[in-house]
Amino acid sequence: MAEQLAQLVREVERLITTPYVPSLQDLHDLVQHTKSSTIGTWALCKRCQVGLLADVLIEALSRSRVALPLITAFASTSSSFRDALLERHPVILDAFLEKAVDTNGDEYLPACIALFSSPLPASVVPPARIAPFITKLVSLMAANLCVKTVAPLHAFISGLKGSSRILNDIPSEVMSNLQLEFTKTLRNLDDHMGNLLCLATFAQIATALDTKSQNQHGSETPWLLSIKHFFGQKRGLKTLDLVVLRVILACSSSCNLTPFEATESIRLAICIADAIEPEQKQAWMAGNNPKIAKLCEKAVRDVPYSQTQTMVIVFLHTLLPAHSLPSQLREVGIKVLLSKNSQQTMETIPHQLIPRLAKSLAESGEHATRQLLAFTFDVLRGGKCAGAEIPTLHLANLVLAGVQEVHTDIMLSNVKHSMVPMREVLRETVDYFPRQPSESQCSGRACCTSELYTRQNRLFLSLLGLYNMASAQNGSDIIMKTFIRRVEQSMPSLDCAFSTTTPKTFRGSFALRDRHELPSTQVNRNWRSGVTELFMQNAQTSHDNMMRKIEDTCFDLERRCHDVEGPLRATEEERDRYASENEQLKRQNEEFNERLKSETTEMETKLRNSHDSFVELGHENTRLEQLLQGQYSYTEELTMSLNSAREELQYQQQSSENALHIEKEKARSKELEMIATITGKDDQLEDLQQELCSLQMKNEETRQSLDQMSSEKATLSQLSSSLEQELASAREALKQARLLVDEKEDQVNRFVAQEEELRKKLGSAETTVAQQNLEVERLYSELEESDEKSRSEIEKLKHDLEAGASRATSEIAKHETENRRLHAAMQAAALDASRDVQSKDKRIQHLERKVQALRDERAAKAREFSEAQQHIGRLMGVMGFSANAPESNAPAKHQRTRSSVNATPAARIPQPISDDEDGIQLAQSFESITSSFNGPTPKRPRGNRKSTNQPYALNTTGSKAKSPPPAIAISRSVRKPLAEADRNSPTKSQPSSGSKRNQVDDSFQETQAQGNPEENRLHDLDLDMDLEFSKDFLFSSTAFTESTDRIAP
Structure with missing residues (x-):
């Protein structure tokens, strides 16, 4: 920061001290890599060079391409540079506006916005081209509504805060269009900065065009009333609620805003809150203590950025009264305002908000007032001016100005314990008052000594006035006020050598050129015509000057002749x-x-x-x-x-x-x-x-x-009666299938018993083999004793044992094959039973599809009948008949509400509730603000509106639903035209049960031939069908329930 400031000081001094028009490229490169706060600090420390730099940039407008961006950068950052520019060149504002209003003048738009970024001085007369310029900004904003187009309009109107007569010149159509476009932006809840910029712009307009001011629009203008409703009794509470929720969101850890955007949004929130009526503020604060407590907690603990935390503290001090602020918040506010780095404080807090923060802290109690005055005393003594003298003095002046704005009674009670140190400080500094610099030149220094001593003298006089007001008795304050005023007037002006520098003689009136008119790098070889043209221009200029001088001489002679007789006429009178x-x-x-x-x-x-x-x-x-x-x-x-x-x-x-x-x-x-x-x-x-x-x-x-x-x-009662017979037959078949399954289960049980018997036999055989093994072992022992005697007998016994083992092995293999055969027979029986059950399931599915087809056909006929009734009603209305009588005779079953039919199962699934309470409160506040803009049009009631959804959304899993088989489409009856239908019976006549049963059997056979066993599940079951099935049919079959349990979700 200090290095950038030193480079900027050196570069500016180099430019303003050259005897010719210098190149601005180095300064432009330096400004591009320098913070805006550094430029503001330079303008504060080097006020003597601001005017000279403005002259250099104006002179370079017709020669350099970077002069206009430099003017924009300095004017948007420093109000002192802008004021010096307008004071030295008053016509520059109108010239820039003239270029910006043109079709090809887009490069002058940022410069005009920068010149109007702060309120104009009282001595500047606003040009007439401001209204067309605002009209152009509104048209650009309407063409592309976003933050980039709304921010320039907000900055421009902020500069017109003290000039309400300028807004009166704008056409009402333009302001109405502005109000409508901003209202559209306010409806978008996701646009955080857009909402705040629109409301802040409305706040600036409402403050400039209050009800007391007389303008061409009048107090009854619709767009102006709509803007003021946001801050008045109608919507003031909702606006303030929305602003506070935006501030809570900006300082939340889950916020996606950058630190600069969060800080800027809180500054806009302060601007909006200032425009709300005081009665509405009091009402909101009385009913929203939880939100205030939550914001105070976030300001003290949960803010992720120090800059954002500072702005939240300023917002709370400007919104809430001083007596209702928590003590912890006051301590944090004092630490923020009176930090060790005064330059960082000046960068973080806007200058116009520092006196308001100091006033709120001074009103909170004696302790805060003593700390604020102690900071001012230290600055005046010089204890806190090391490294950044002028920014610290500027901060001290702003803090003291805020303390002086406190009510007299409150200030006297808070200052009485600070009188002794204030008297000591004044006694120490009065010997050096007024301070004067030893040198009049500030070249090569970081700050101007004349400006430094001027601010110190001003701070001393402000403290002296505060001490006089605190200790005033018996009218002595009037005497001291007069004395202080005389001292201020008689104090010598401390002007730096740069301040008294006159503009260079080679500089004349400026000329604005477009970018394409700037001189190119190509060599002009026709120098003779150029020289001739230059001589002709000089001759014309000399001739014009000579004629102007002759005119002035003649006017002077006429004035002198009239002045000779003047004394005589005056004496006679x-x-x-x-x-x-x-x-x-x-x-x-x-x-x-x-x-x-x-x-x-x-x-x-x-x-x-x-x-x-x-x-x-x-x-x-x-x-x-x-x-x-x-x-x-x-x-x-x-x-x-x-x-x-x-x-x-x-x-x-x-x-x-x-x-x-x-x-x-x-x-x-x-x-x-x-x-x-x-x-x-x-x-x-x-x-x-x-x-x-x-x-x-x-x-x-x-x-x-x-x-x-x-x-x-x-x-559907009639339809269910016709289907009861088919369902009864299905029940009988299901009972038979159940009996068959029971028989198969008995067979399986018998097979299991036989298997157990075989296992027992196998166990007995194994015991026999074990016994034989024991016998073999015994024989082996005997053979060992009589080996020599009975070798032949042993060979014979071995042969016998091997034969017995082979017979036992063959018997075991035979039992195992018998067991596998029984298992295969049991599985075949179970497969047959499952196939029977699946065939029954297919038949049931076919019946359900048929019911669904009949329901769809009935819904289509009902819809056509209702449309025909509406058409007949309109025809009868055109012919002069009343349409109420036919509607009263319509069947009751066609008067169902369509909204309930159109509700799909997906619409009835509850949405998850968000845990973020800031988002919920923000959405509720915003919906309440914009509820008047989203209402239905009064052309026709809601009940007559046709739903765009399908009349029946029956299948919840549309991607997995299968199309019905062709047999269903064939089984449907052909729809008759409305003219040929029976008027006394609008519903479709039911087909006979015999024909229907034949169609069901045919379609069932086709489905059974084409279907896949794995697809025999109740996919398309309609949850809204209310048929009276008996409990025996639904819960008596174990196989049926198992098959339905396997239905895909």
Whole structure:
């Protein structure tokens, strides 16, 4: 920061001290890589060079391509540069506007916005091209509505805050278009910066065009009333609620804004809150203590960026009264304002908000006021001016200005304990007042010494005025105010050498050129014609100057001839005036003499009467003097007792105030704890209320679906009666299948018993083999003893044992093959049973598809019938008949509500509730603000609107649903035209049960031939069908329930 400032100072001094028009490329490159706060600090420290730099940039407009961007950069950052530019070149504003209004003048738009980025000085007369320029900005904004087009319009109108007459010149159509486009932006809840920019622009317009101002639009203009409704009684509470929620969102850890965007959004929120009426602020603060407590908690703890935290603290101090601020928030505000790095404080907090923050802190109590004044004392002594003298002095002046804006009674009570250190500071600095620099040149220094000492002298006089006001008694404040004013007027002006520098003689009037008109790098070889043209221009200029000089000489001669006779005419007029005055005085003198004689006689008589009364009054006076002496002694006694009582009362009052202050602090801390608890309970209550609302909505939807099902039940009663016979036959077949399954189960049980018997036999065989093995072992032992004697017998026994083992092995293999055969027979029986059950399932599915086809056909016929009735009603209305009678005779079953039919199952699924309470409150606040813009049009009621959804959304999983088989389409009857239908029976006649049964059998056979066994599931079951199936049919079959349980979700 310091290095960038030093480079900027050196480059600017190099430019303003050259005897020719310099190149600005180096300065442009430096500004591109320098923060805007550094440029503002340079303009604050080097005020003596601001005007000279403005002259250099204006002179380079016709020669350099970077002069215009440099003017834009300096004017948008420093108001002092903009003021010096307009003071030295007043026509530059109108010239820039003229270029910007043109079709090819887009490069001048940022420069005009920069010149209007802050309120214009009072000495500047606004040009007439401001209204067309605003019209162009509004047209650009309407063509592409975004933050980039709204921000310039907000900045421009902010500069017109003190010039309401300029807004009166704008056509009403343009302002109405502006209001409509901004209202569209406010409806978009996701556009955080767009909402705040639009509301801030509305706030600037409402502040400039208040109801007291007279303008061409009048107070009844619709667009102006709509803007003021955002800050008045109609929508002021909702606007403030939205602004506070935006601030909470900006300082939230889950916010996606950058630190600059978050800080800018809080600054816009402060601007919007200032425009809201005070009564609405009080009403909002009385009913939103939880939000205030939450914002205070976020300001102290949860803010991720220090810059954002600073702006949140400033927002709370400007919104809430000083007495309602928590003590912790006041301490943080003092730390932010009186930090060690004053330059960083000046960069973070806008300059116009520093006095407001200081005023709020000074009103909060004596401790904060003492700290603010102590900071000012240290700055005046020079203890806090190391490294950044002028920014720190500027901050001290702003803080002291905020303290002086406090109400007199509050300030006197808070300043009384700071009088002694203030007197010491004034006594120390009065010996050096006024301070003057030893050198008049500030070349090569970081700051101008003349500006430094000027600010120190101004701070001393401000402190002296504050001390005088605090210690004023018996009118001495008026004498000291006059003395201080005289001192300010007689104080010598500390001008730097740069401030007294006159513009260079080679600089004349400026000329604006477009980018394509700037000189190119190509060489001009026709130099003779150029020189000739230059000589002709010089000759024309000399001729014009000569003619102008002759005109001035002739005018001067005429004026002198008229001035020669002037004294004589004046003397004659004065003589006549004196003569008339003399005659008038004579007449008045005669009248006064006559009146004096009459009054003299009256006074003589009164004098004689008064002499007698005077003697009587003398006696009365002596008596009263005696009484007065007694009253004097009694008054002295009462005065002494009153003084003692007053001292005792002051002591008791001070002690009670201290106790009351301690109790207030305790009560405030308890109140904050209770508010935090209440906030948590409110959040839980809001969640429960939202769940209750969702449950109520689901209950309402269920009730509507029940009503629909009851109405459909009446219409499907005839169809269900025709299907009962088929369902009875299906039940019989199902019972037979169940009996068959029971028989198969008995067979399986028998097979299992046989298997158990075989296992027992196998176990006995194994025991026999074990016994034989034991016998073999015994024989082996015997053979070992009689090996030599019975070798032949042993060979024979081995042969016998091997034969027995082979026989046992063959028997075991035979038992295993028998067991596998039994298992295969059992599986075949189970497969046959499952196939029978699947065939029954296919038949049931076919019946359900047929029911669905009939329902679709009935819905189509009902829709066509309702459209025909509407068409007949319109025809009867055109022909003059009444359309109410036919509608009253219409069947009740066609008067169902379509909204309940159109509700799909996906619409009845409850949406997840977000846990982010800031987003919920923000959405509720915004929907309440823009509710008046989203209402239905009054052309026709909602009930007559046709739904764009399908009349029946029956399949919830549309991607997995299968198209019905061709047999269903063939089985449908051909729809008759409306003219050929029977008027007495609008519903379709039901086909006979025999033909229907044949169609069902044919379609069932086709489905059984083409279907896949794995697809025999109830995919397309209609949940809204209310057929009266018996409990035996639904729950008596185990196989059927297992097959339905395997239906895909």
